[in-house]
Amino acid sequence: MPAKRREPTSPLNRYRVPILDRTLDLLERLSQHPEGLTLTAMTEGLAMPKNSVFRILTTLTLRGYAERDESTKVYRLSRKLLSVSHGAIGGQRLLQAASAVLTALRDATGETALLGTLSGSQGVVLDQVASSHPVKVVVEVGHAFPLHTAAPAKAMLAFLSEDMRKALIQGIHFTKHTKTTLTSAKAFAAELAEVRDKGYALDRCEESETYACAAAPVFDARDEVIAAIWISGPSDRLPLSKLPAAAKVVADHAAKLSASMGRPATHRK
Structure with missing residues (x-):
């Protein structure tokens, strides 16, 4: 049986709404399983009455925040939640500010430029400006990407x-996709330390041998990371030898976007 959740000691605890607590527990559980969960799996994982879980899931499905696969009986979070998280990170303002930056980044590198953010235990694409090359990497807005292989996630x-970083790393399944995929929490944590030092991240054909990526973080007025921008292109145009130089170009454009989002000048490199 799962351990009972320990409530933080606070005089405000008497104002807690139990059904809302349970709903948030359920949403967090689903966010950790993008592949989806059955009603039974969620009931067991949350140690909640099956009827309560079913009623919450039905309400979320009717409101469009969850989806149910009729053939497998699996529930998943829907993309409607993206609009909620999107608002929390500046929403439309971020998209508007990023538009010109993404275009400039595409022009500077010749590759597809993208904007994305974190959504639960994965990343999600918010916008892109496609490369002008006839052969290019293009993905759908709303596409989810894994944390351990994607440059923007890193x-x-x-x-x-x-604390947030450790919690997310603990939830990663280090699936091996290519010979360069990081397959352990230790190796991944070491790479993140290198990213903090350099200010940019790389995907060295870690999810697919056909393309590579270079990314940099975007910060807000509180100096908190809210998004990432990156370029993605065929691996023959973005070989490992050229990735660091391309990443520095991405980092320069990310700094401009961070400034547009109000990041204090004292924190900009």
């Missing part, structure tokens, strides 16, 4: 608080 995780 760029964001590296600058989270230590």
